[in-house]
Amino acid sequence: MARTVFFSFHYQRDVMRVHVVKKHYVTKGNYTAAEYFDGSLEEKAKKDGQQVVKRLIDSGLVGSSVTCVLIGKETSTRHWIYYEILKSVALGMGVFGIRIHQIADPQQGKDTAGSSPFEFSAFGTKERDERLYPMIKYTSGWKEAPHLEAIGRSSAPYLPGAGGVILSNVFAVYDWVNNDGYNNFSKWVEAAASQARR
Numbered sequence: 001m002a003r004t005v006f007f008s009f010h011y012q013r014d015v016m017r018v019h020v021v022k023k024h025y026v027t028k029g030n031y032t033a034a035e036y037f038d039g040s041l042e043e044k045a046k047k048d049g050q051q052v053v054k055r056l057i058d059s060g061l062v063g064s065s066v067t068c069v070l071i072g073k074e075t076s077t078r079h080w081i082y083y084e085i086l087k088s089v090a091l092g093m094g095v096f097g098i099r100i101h102q103i104a105d106p107q108q109g110k111d112t113a114g115s116s117p118f119e120f121s122a123f124g125t126k127e128r129d130e131r132l133y134p135m136i137k138y139t140s141g142w143k144e145a146p147h148l149e150a151i152g153r154s155s156a157p158y159l160p161g162a163g164g165v166i167l168s169n170v171f172a173v174y175d176w177v178n179n180d181g182y183n184n185f186s187k188w189v190e191a192a193a194s195q196a197r198r
Helices: 011-027 041-048 050-061 079-090 181-195
Strands: 004-008 066-071 094-099 121-126 129-138 141-144 173-175
Touching: 004 011, 004 079, 011 066, 011 181, 050 079, 066 079, 066 181, 079 094, 079 121, 079 129, 094 181, 121 141, 173 181
Parallel strands: 004 066, 066 094, 094 173
Antiparallel strands: 121 129, 129 141
C-alpha cells in the first residue's frame, strides 16, 4: 500500500543525507514522498513570521499518514522539528525516526550521531484535566510547546491511557546504515502506520 510520508529534518546540515533517504524509493515505488521541502524554516520564520512557517508545516502534513524524522547531528536543536513531531502526534499520524549521520555526504563525509528529538518531546498532564499537553524539554526543564494546543486522549491511540509520556518511549528509531534502510524503509513506514492504526 502506498503511503504519503512527511519528512522532518534539519536542512542546512543534512540535505544531502536526506536526499539519499527521500530518493531511494525511485527504484522501488512503494511509497510517496510528501511534496514538502524544509528549506530553512528558522530563516523563513525570521523573515515572514512564525505563523507563516506554522501554516507551511500544517499544509505539508495534510494528506500524509506517517512522519519520518531524519535524525542527524543537530536535528534535536531545531525549533520547528519539535512542532512537526508534536503536531503529527496531535493529528494521530504514525511517527518514527531514522538516524542518518552515517550516510556519507559527498563534501563532508559521515557525521557524528546526535541526540534524538524524541528524548526532548513529550505529552504531559495537568491536575484535574483529562487532556494531554505537548511539551519540550529545554535546558531549564520541561515546558509547554509553543504554537500547539492540548489534545484529547483519543487523538493518538499509541499514547498511554494515564499520565504523561516521553516520545522516545513510544516511537521507534532506526539507523539507515546499520538497519539497512534501503531495504527496510517501507517496513518501518508500515510499522508506524500500524501503530497509529492507519
